[in-house]
Amino acid sequence: MVKMFIESLKNLTQKPATIGYPHTPSPSPKDYRGTIYYQEDLCIFCDLCEDVCPPGAILFEITNAAENIREYSYNPYLCIYCHACVDVCPKADEGCLVQAETRLAPLGRDSTLPQDVKLGYFMAKVTEAKNLDRKWDAFEARAAQSRDEMAEFKAEKKRLKQAAMKAKKEADAKTKAEAEAKEEVQAEITIENNVETKTETKKEPTKIASAMPQLLTEPKDGKKDDLTQIKGIAEKIELILNEKGIYHFQQIALWTEENIKWADENISFVGRVKREKWIEQAKELLAKK
Ligand code: SF4
Numbered sequence: 001m002v003k004m005f006i007e008s009l010k011n012l013t014q015k016p017a018t019i020g021y022p023h024t025p026s027p028s029p030k031d032y033r034g035t036i037y038y039q040e041d042l043c044i045f046c047d048l049c050e051d052v053c054p055p056g057a058i059l060f061e062i063t064n065a066a067e068n069i070r071e072y073s074y075n076p077y078l079c080i081y082c083h084a085c086v087d088v089c090p091k092a093d094e095g096c097l098v099q100a101e102t103r104l105a106p107l108g109r110d111s112t113l114p115q116d117v118k119l120g121y122f123m124a125k126v127t128e129a130k131n132l133d134r135k136w137d138a139f140e141a142r143a144a145q146s147r148d149e150m151a152e153f154k155a156e157k158k159r160l161k162q163a164a165m166k167a168k169k170e171a172d173a174k175t176k177a178e179a180e181a182k183e184e185v186q187a188e189i190t191i192e193n194n195v196e197t198k199t200e201t202k203k204e205p206t207k208i209a210s211a212m213p214q215l216l217t218e219p220k221d222g223k224k225d226d227l228t229q230i231k232g233i234a235e236k237i238e239l240i241l242n243e244k245g246i247y248h249f250q251q252i253a254l255w256t257e258e259n260i261k262w263a264d265e266n267i268s269f270v271g272r273v274k275r276e277k278w279i280e281q282a283k284e285l286l287a288k289k
Pocket residue numbers: 036052053054055056057058078079080081082083084085086
């Protein structure tokens with residue numbers, strides 16, 4: 001009895017074991033790590049926080065695939081406060097993700113949700129607690145769809161890049177082939193020019209100046225040789241030769257290269273003197289005389 005009385009007195013002086021929840025907020029448990037706060041201007045959108053979050057309380061919605069614009073959203077009522085997102089965030093030291101020891105109002109049917117900009121886009125759009133779960137489900141579907149669209153956009157971008165690279169490769173190969181073909185043609189032209197130049201150079205030393213042979217105004221002793229004995233000289237040609245002052249085998253036998261050229265040019269016998277061997281024949285006929 002005395003023991004009970006002492007115990008009652010003790011309880012009167014001690015703090016109550018219960019609290020007036022929900023009117024009085026429950027105290028934070030030991031090691032409570034609190035709500036996640038985000039600072040968008042420090043974020044590099046590496047998605048690591050989203051990837052490690054066990055309950056999927058952090059989600060990024062891709063609002064513009066071409067510009068890679070993402071919006072961070074966080075559901076503090078899904079969060080299990082494990083700190084994994086802060087541990088993995090490369091910008092956490094600068095304050096991009098912070099776990100603060102603040103406690104949000106309990107999620108009751110009529111309660112109003114916290115409207116802190118650092119809780120992300122989703123919490124900024126949902127004000128009533130009763131709408132939270134339904135809207136989060138819809139948001140999750142939208143975020144997943146934006147991921148699919150982003151994957152399609154990246155695949156298309158890759159395909160276009162590969163096509164452009166292929167086209168460039170083909171164009172380069174075509175340009176190279178054309179350049180090589182041009183070089184080949186140029187080389188052929190150069191070779192031909194060189195051959196022509198060489199031929200011309202070769203010909204030059206053999207170029208012979210024409211020189212008039214010995215011509216007579218009349219046959220020696222008034223008697224001319226019968227030039228038609230030379231094969232190739234018909235009577236008509238003999239007449240021409242005589243008119244020019246050529247009457248004797250001896251005159252023809254003495255012709256030099258320059259004289260032959262003169263005959264080619266002046267009596268229009270181009271090539272005949274050599275071809276028909278007039279000089280050799282003239283020498284033979286002279287020897288027989
Ligand atoms: S603390 Fe854990 S559960 Fe909460 S957002 Fe970060 S990773 Fe997700």
